[in-house]
Amino acid sequence: MNQLVAPAKSLDKSKTPGALFSTLSIPIAILVLVVIGSVASPSFLTVNNLTNVLNANSAVGLIALGMTFVMVSGGLADLSVPANVAMGALVTLGAQESMGTGLAALMGLLVASMGGVVNGILIGYLRINPIIATLGTGSVLLGLSQLLVGGGIVYAQPSALSTFVKSSILGIPVFIWIFIFVALILHPLLARTSFGRWSLAVGGNYQAAQASAVPVRFTKAAAFAMTGFLAGLCGVLLALSNGQARPIIGTGYEFVAITAVVIGGTSVFGGNGSVLRTVGGVLITALIGNLIILLGFPSQATGLITGAIVLGAVGIDAYFRRKAGRL
């Protein structure tokens, strides 16, 4: 082997407390919440309720999946999510009459994706700070969407597509299937493809990634385009299943998505993260919402509990990271 004496004792990564925490924290948190739930309420461990839990956040969960790529690639966060959700929803319902539901939905997706692409160009290619860029585009797009409906509400016409969106397959609602489907595509995209590796590299060290022939601008831009698309998808699905849409439809979704990603343990600094863990984060936030109602807490307490969990999870993670000497 090597004549130079190894100064480092062999170190098995998976056995440090920090690594243990980051691999086990999500399953444990979910377990704890499930235990609390089943102790507190007899209705918790029913198929119906568990479906509800999954169903509750699967629409906004789609956005969290996209947001994972944004954060991993060092793009901080996409605050224009509510605007893209509204765009997806309003365009779909607005165009439904003239072009039919299917095409209208595609139109909605397209417009929201365009919003994402604009973000991508501003952030990836012009290198504008993501917080500011998405604040700006969000403001513009939301304004446009309100202009579009002249301030009000758009109703859907009954259609096969909306019936399908509201239905269940094998007893599981279509929303959940879509969420699972997207997660199953995006997880390997991050963990197993070149694009995923690029995302991690760009978030880890932008300059070095650029100097390693990684298409840095494209990678960063793509994360935002993808999030725009998924926000649009979320909007389209909500519009079709609710039968109506208003510009406020996605209000607060950016925070829910960020919270889910962060609870999932993806670093806001970029450079690490996993879609699977975000799925865990989505589950945890959904469980919290479910438990608050089952336990009869006032719903205003949601923010308090979610915030405390974010602080706890990230704080402990940061503690272990520091102990491991990796800042």
Added chain:
Amino acid sequence: ADSGTDSASGDAGSVEGKSICYVTLANSHPYVTPANEGAQAAADAAGVELTIVSEEFSAQTGAEQLNSCVSRGVDGILLWPADENSYLPGLLKAEQAGIPVVAIDTRAGDESMELIQSFAGADKYDQGKISAQQLDGALDSTGGIVVIAGQAGNGTEIARSGGFLDELESMGSGLEILATVNADFDQQKALVASRDLITKFGDQIKGVYAQDDTMAKGFLQALEESGLDFVPVVVGINGEAGAFDNIREGKQFSTILQPPFRNGELAIETLISVMKGETVPEMVPLENTIVDIDNVDDLEPAL
């Protein structure tokens, strides 16, 4: 403030060319937007110049806009209070400047109302009361109900909750509130919360008070999904088209219809009367029409 009531009473009868500042709740909202349009139409008809500024649901923004309307020295102010209290200082200033103020749609607090010449709109507090009566009557004053409230702290939510709770109490109703959730006037949020409520309480839910029809719709969606076949009494507010359908289908018990366009017209007309120096009643009511299976086919949805 050389304009204001003095000059208004000086050449009573004509308000042509006078200016009105209208602090509205929002620019883009299913109820507020048509109300704004009604106000504009009434102002145009009277030849009054109307400036609409939107507080975007924030009483603080509204209070500042009110101040700024006063300092512009307009001839009349139409105010959509987003909460009960925040406008008091601005109203005091308006009074000092001699600018008449009329409130639209939502009442401000009692102290504020003393500085407001008139109120034109459906009484939301009253809507809460009516909802309580509807539920109590339909359920014979027994059984559990859930309340799906609007955005916490929002003026409409406060009035509709307040009227509802006060009325239940004053009626000595036997209804038991199982749970109250805030779903922010949002169908999706109501849907998610209702799923959990249905899981928890099942058919203990005899009645539902949804503070608007979109949230009632969310509840009904959750109920449908759950596959449970009990039919609670669902009471909504606003008179949306969707609610009309649900009432026809027997899914929803009732809603309360208040026509927004008319509300706007009425408010401006009232304000113009005040500016002309006419005496107006303290409240110019916009009828709260209860819509249920009996009259649903005779009425037009508000939005």
Added chain:
Amino acid sequence: MTTESTPAVALRMTGITKSFPGVMALQDVDLEINEGEVHAIVGENGAGKSTLMKILAGFYQPDKGEIEVGGRKATHWTPREARSRGIGMIYQELNLVPDLSVAENISLGAMPKRGPFVDYRAMNAKAAAVLDELDTDIDPGTRLGDLSISQQQLVEIAKVVARQPNIVVFDEPTSSLGDKETRVLFDVITKMRDRGIAIIYISHRLQEVMEIGDRVTVLRDGRHIETRDVAGITPDEMVSLMVGRDLNEMFPKFDLELGEQVLSVVGASRAGQFDNVTLDVRKHEIVGLAGLVGSGRTEVARALFGLDPLEEGTITLAGKTVKIRSPRQGVAAGVALVPEDRKGQGIIPGLSVRENFTLPVITRITNALLIFLGKERKIVTELADRLKVNPPQVERPLNVFSGGNQQKVVLGKWLLSEPKLLILDEPTRGVDVGAKADIHHIIGEFAQDGGGVLMISSELPELLAVCDRIFVLHEGVISAEISRADATEESVMRAATGQEVAA
């Protein structure tokens, strides 16, 4: 130990032990520094030199051990405390604030005040005085971020000198300095020593140690090996103490038949950086690019790789004229660049060795969709083995590896891309002798296998030993092309300083 004239002990560190998770960085290290001496510390990458100094500066708390400064025991040892006790540090990496002016940087943490306000006049005057002492003409009012790296390095030194410390640590100060700046620095160090200041000098360049050091301490694997007078030790002895074995061949040179042209650059220019650069590299050839700091070597390298594309001129690679406007095009054309700023542009700290290795070529080990993880692991393990990456754990994040090993990974990353032309910008900067030999070996092998190498180094002996030919840049213009036979330190320096050279 202190027998004859018993010089006063400025600093005594005893029994210092420090471990990081999985790494014993220092074990029971003793160190004693006298006033008015230049005390060199040498050791391989990862020997623990920087860690020891960071403990001295209060950045790390030792697990065990004591520090005594000026005869007084140190308690509550924080960076602030260390500084107030007269310890000045010049780090391996720059520690400056890009958004403040040079003068503010120099006075950072102790700005002169008039009343509650900053006394800008006094501050600028003080900065100007110190910069003058260092023989530079940097304007104290410039925003620091607008200076070149070597200018920043001088500001860093000025900052410490301005505080008039009693103990000054230089942790590889010359790694980004050119010859001229190095001379200036040595003058300053000598002056400081003569004023009775204790100086700790860390460097991998043993010639420097021989020149400036009074005593030298050797660390190996976190342990104190020996402290000796420099007068009584040779570089070879130092090296064997450092590595625990003899290194017979520091600069291996394979003599190979040169092949056809790999690279030919004609009339390359970028405004303000370099002008009309014409050079070529052949198969099996290692071509040096020499020049003073600021002569534009890095810029030429970056342009050839596509990081800052050429404004004028043509690049021909293996007979084909190519346009290289981005690193992707560079890689596609068969160029690879090992950048000088390893931390900033070389490594992705959070990614593992494996992921760093395969980054530029990741698309080549995927099918239409997914990465072949098994294949990736196999390639990477073999490469790590060949490059002697130490410790050989390819799943560890790269930031916990020592500088030399990080550099091997950066090098390996580019070898994997199988370039025709490998450009190396200061490939052995801050790298210890053992790793340096390893790196030279790797470069040699690459040339042997038919690649062409363009190598930039500020260490002339290195270039002279390794290169077949040397181009010299002077203020962005090629001032000479010198064959291996004609290349001497003198001939290269003359060309680099712009004196006339008969090539």
Added chain:
Amino acid sequence: MKNFDFALLGTRAVQYRLVIMLVAVAVFGGLSLDDFLTVNTLQSVLDRATVVGFLALGLTPVLIAGQIDLSIGSMMSMAGITTIFMQPVIGNVPAAAAGVAVGILIGAVNALMVVVFKINSLVATLATLLIFASLALLLTNSYPLSSEDPIFGLPLTADFLWILTPRSAIFLTAAVLMFVWLKLTPTGRNLYAVGSDAPAATSSGINANGYIATSFILSGFFAGLAGMMQSLSTAAGSPVAGAVMLIPAITAVVIGGTRLEGGRGSSLATLGGVLALGALTTALEYNGVPSYTQAIYTGLLLILLISLDRIVSGHGGASSRAQRSVRVAPRNTPLPRRNA
């Protein structure tokens, strides 16, 4: 040649953007409205700008320190309800102090999370944003509190000096004081150093953590001030008062030219940003432009300014050079730790 002129034009435009914007708004407002350029309007623009202004002012040191504080709105709400709630209990003036104190306290919580528990400020303040918004609703049961002494706060928005009201005078004074602190005192300069490169600042003996903590506490203080003044001048403590304040505050700071990346910015720039935004809003409002169209304009303005800034500063080799050398400063030098 042509290119060069454009670049110069761009640079100048970015440099004098505040002046350009203020003049443009004044011209636009003056032309479209006959009562825009009057003392009354100016007074009302300034007065309306103060609440967002205080928040933006508090955000400025945080951004200079390279951090972000999303919780300003929640702190403001908490301060407002505290002020109104405490009025009958401890009297008007102490209640106002208590409101500000609550802001400071929450700022300290943020500081604790960021500095001691090392949570990234974006995440930490997102969490406290959620927590304290939620707490404000819980404490008030979602009802705004009304002041028992509505007259007390009125003088805050009364006529004061020409175009000033007492609270806008306090705001202007605060902005100037902060400018003096940031630009002329050692601690101010140190704050820039921390934001520019915290490890480097630490190695110069600057207590980076202390400065970061201070910036969060200051932000809490100003949010407290905003909440206190807002609640007093509207005689109500609303649990949702601050919910809509974050975006205008950040927009104002950024329009002023403070960077989110830290190390650069100024409170006078923030003041300019606040005024430009406030004047623009008022001018559009008076012209009857719907709020969503206003949002489109401000959003476009934000994107335009920041893109211009980017394009101008990213021009030519000089700054790519500068960027490159900045990278050399280490990212991995650990911050000092107190205990062994």
